[in-house]
Amino acid sequence: MVDVADKLACFQAVTGLEDPDLCTEILQAHGWDLELAISSFTSSNQSSASTITSDSDPRDSLDPTQSASSSGLVPAPNPSIAWKLVTLPFSVISGSLGLVSGAVGLGLWAAGGVLSYSLGMIGLGQGRGGESSARLVSVSAAASEAMEFVAAFERDYPTTRPNFVGEGFMDALQRSRNSFKLLFVYLHSPDHPDSPVFCERTLCSEAVAAFVNENFVAWGADIRASEGFKMSNSLKASRFPFCAVVMPTTNQRIALLQQVEGPTSPEEMLTMLQKVLEESSPVLVAARLDAEERRNNMRLREEQDAAYRAALEADQARERQRREEQERLEREAAEAEQKRKEEEEAHERAAREAAEKEAARARMREQKALSLGDEPEKGPSVTQVLVRFPTGERKERRFHSTATIQSVYDYVDSLGCLEVEDYSLVSNFPRVTYGRDKQSLSLKEAGLHPQASLFVELN
Numbered sequence: 309m310v311d312v313a314d315k316l317a318c319f320q321a322v323t324g325l326e327d328p329d330l331c332t333e334i335l336q337a338h339g340w341d342l343e344l345a346i347s348s349f350t351s352s353n354q355s356s357a358s359t360i361t362s363d364s365d366p367r368d369s370l371d372p373t374q375s376a377s378s379s380g381l382v383p384a385p386n387p388s389i390a391w392k393l394v395t396l397p398f399s400v401i402s403g404s405l406g407l408v409s410g411a412v413g414l415g416l417w418a419a420g421g422v423l424s425y426s427l428g429m430i431g432l433g434q435g436r437g438g439e440s441s442a443r444l445v446s447v448s449a450a451a452s453e454a455m456e457f458v459a460a461f462e463r464d465y466p467t468t469r470p471n472f473v474g475e476g477f478m479d480a481l482q483r484s485r486n487s488f489k490l491l492f493v494y495l496h497s498p499d500h501p502d503s504p505v506f507c508e509r510t511l512c513s514e515a516v517a518a519f520v521n522e523n524f525v526a527w528g529a530d531i532r533a534s535e536g537f538k539m540s541n542s543l544k545a546s547r548f549p550f551c552a553v554v555m556p557t558t559n560q561r562i563a564l565l566q567q568v569e570g571p572t573s574p575e576e577m578l579t580m581l582q583k584v585l586e587e588s589s590p591v592l593v594a595a596r597l598d599a600e601e602r603r604n605n606m607r608l609r610e611e612q613d614a615a616y617r618a619a620l621e622a623d624q625a626r627e628r629q630r631r632e633e634q635e636r637l638e639r640e641a642a643e644a645e646q647k648r649k650e651e652e653e654a655h656e657r658a659a660r661e662a663a664e665k666e667a668a669r670a671r672m673r674e675q676k677a678l679s680l681g682d683e684p685e686k687g688p689s690v691t692q693v694l695v696r697f698p699t700g701e702r703k704e705r706r707f708h709s710t711a712t713i714q715s716v717y718d719y720v721d722s723l724g725c726l727e728v729e730d731y732s733l734v735s736n737f738p739r740v741t742y743g744r745d746k747q748s749l750s751l752k753e754a755g756l757h758p759q760a761s762l763f764v765e766l767n
Contacts, residue, residue, distance in 0.1 A: 315342045322398065322560065323349050332344050334346065336621065343398045346560075392564040393557060400450075400477055400538050450476025453533040461507075461528060469512045470494070470526040477535055478765065480527035481556050488596045490553050490588060492524035492581075497531050497548035502571045513574040516581070523585055524553070551577070553584050555591070647732040669724070677722040680715060684708055691751045692759040695733070697725050698766060709757040714747040720764065730767040735760060 319331050319342060322700035338345040402409055462469065470492065473480050484491040494511065510516060520526050529536030531548075543552055547569035554562045568577065657669045684690050684706050693716055695703045707721055716733060720726070733742045735756070742754060742762070751757050 315340060318342060319345060322346050329670055346398045347395070351428065378682050379611055393561050394542055394554070394564050396477075396542055396560045396562060397422070397577070398560070400535060400542070450453050450535045451479065453535055454480075454527070454529065457528055457533065457536070461496070462529070465512045467508055467512070468514050468517045470517050470520045470528070472526045472528040475527070475541060477527060477529070480525055481554075484525035485556050487525060488592050488599070489523065489525050490555050490585065492520050492526045493539070493552040494526070494528040495531050495536055495543070495545055495548070495550040495552075497550075499546040500588065503549050506571055510572055510574045510577050511549075511551075516574050516577050519578060519581055523581070527758075543567065553581070555588070673722045673724050676718040680719055680722065685755075688758075691757045693751070693756070694761045695720055696761070696763040698764060699725070701725060707751055709752040711752050712747060713742050713749055713751065713754055713756075715749060716742075716751075716762065726764065728766060732765045733762045733767060734765045735762055741765070 315329060315335060316331055319335055320326065320328070323331070323346065325331050334349060335342070335345050338348060358496055451474065454472075454476055458472045458474045461472060472494070473483060475483065481491055486643060496507075529539060531537050531540045531545075540550065543550070544568075544758075545562065549571070550567070550569050551572075552567040553565045557563045565588060566580055568580060572580075685708065686692075689709050690706050691709045691711070693704065695716070697703070703720075703723055703725070707715055707719075713733070720733070721729075721732075734740070735742070740755075742749075746754060751760065756762075
């Protein structure tokens, strides 16, 4: 059940069909053979532009104008080089980079100077739900074969040689796309008698090797290896040594720009490479310009986004500063209001306490005045008392000689002339202090009869 679901997901990812019922019917019609179903679907959907009319000579195939039209691209101004669209087997695509979701396809190059990109080359895309698409073949298998070929070729031809990349075909195709170069393909047949001479005298000649290394991405494979064998079938290699120049196009197809089969001199090889490079240069130049424009646009957007973010952060910082200042002012105002209220309450409380205290003193003075009774008339048993205050004020009153010194204190308190309560009554001649300890003595007992002069001394 898992295998069926994986095959259905893979078929939808490669073909772009979203109807699961239709995909299931197609797979069932091909006995759930995934590669056969994909090959049949792509073959039935290719227009006349993708039909290969010749299996041996690429110059009998479709011209670039038709190819561009079939890909939905703008036609090129009729370059003389002929194209042939080659559909890659599903195993080469999935074996090199894995499957891609329906939203991501192989980046495409226009046929005559216009480069149009899909969302990206077939790569490690994400499938539905954000999960990576399942791979049918290990990613490292094709790369491992490529590295083994490069190691063997360098061992056999250690001096001058093309710099073959140690990657699978799809990775090399991606590299050529990213560097805006064509892909030079060499399929090596170790058992063919012409291979050693071709490699030594033509492929590894200084002129050819230097031209390939400077202008192409070079990829080679041993046809005895899995990917080399599949590519020889896809490119319909009938004779060896076999060289080809290709470029990526739509979906799982590549454009075969030129191929060389059989023994070839360095001069012929160099002429062919120069011609295909010259006639394909509008495509590469347009691709590079288009990519540069997109990079500039992306950089401009990034700069605009950065400027917007900086302005937004500055606005946010100013707003935050304004809010903090406002909060500070509000906090200070609240603290000042709280302090004002506290001071006001303290003043009110002090005033209230003072009023209460004054009222208490007034009551006390009234009570003490009442306790003194009426002032007696002059007589032998009446004592005349003069009281002098610190302010110079004088008060005089008559008391019964039997009245106590406390009565004099009560008299002074009842007058309200003092703001303090702690004081003493003192006589001058002789100087005697009549403190609280003598308040129970009568005036006569204290020696103040028949008259006394006392002054108030504050303690």
